[in-house]
Amino acid sequence: MSHETADADYLRGPENATGTNRSRKPFHVRFVSILIVVVLSLALVFFGGFAAFATYVSRMTTPDNPPKADAIIVLTGGQSRIDAAVDLLKSGKGARLLISGVHPAAGRKSLQAATGGDKSLFSCCVDIDHAALDTIGNAEESAKWVRDHDYDQVILVTNNYHMPRTMLEMSRLLEGAELSPYPVVNSKLDNGEWLTKPEALRVLFTEYNKYLFSLGRAVLPLRQTPDGLKILAASPD
DSSP states (O other): OOHHHHHHHHHHHHHHTOOOOOOOOOHHHHHHHHHHHHHHHHHHEEEEEEEHHHHHHHTOOOOOOOOOSSSEEOOOSSHHHHHHHHHHHHSSSSSSSEEESSTTTTTTTHHHHHOOOOHHHHHHHHHEEOOSSSHHHHHHHHHHHHHHHHEEEEEEEEEEEHHHHHHHHHHHTTOOOOEEEEEEEEEEOOTTGGOOOOHHHHHHHHHHHHHHHHHTTTTTTTOOSSOOOEEEEOOOO
């Protein structure tokens, strides 16, 4: 190697001299780029999951002739739910009905009047749960009720958008019981119609986030529940 070449290499530095020096972006630029990719990927998964959830829920239909079960459980939150559950009880699809999550001020007479149900049917075959405040509470109180009556097969009644989360919470606590979903459909949302209805879109998006939270709870310990049964057993008022 000539002196001129050696001097030139020395002036360029060791990396330039070997030709291995590569232009590299500053660390903060690379970090931001990676962060953007991660955020976009998570957003794609999140909204893709929402689209799948909304499509699945919107295609649910109410069974015309559900199989007979030992009992029926309905979660409050809409008058149509209770009406549907009482109709199932009347038709002999279950021997007993639990209405879970009833407001403390609402008694058997008011529920009977609201649904137009038969007084003798409500007196003999309807139990009322005032303790549950949310879907988790519904599952906890329902599990106590099912165990107390030694039921093996249960028809579960709630709205279609609420059914995935309800089934998830119930299946965690009602181990060994066969759950038959009976979704109540109040609005036609199939064929992507939920995209054109702001209120339906809001309800579905809110429920999707709650469903994700329920999935996350699967890796956490179950919430401790108080001892004792907090269910108002069927009896004449």
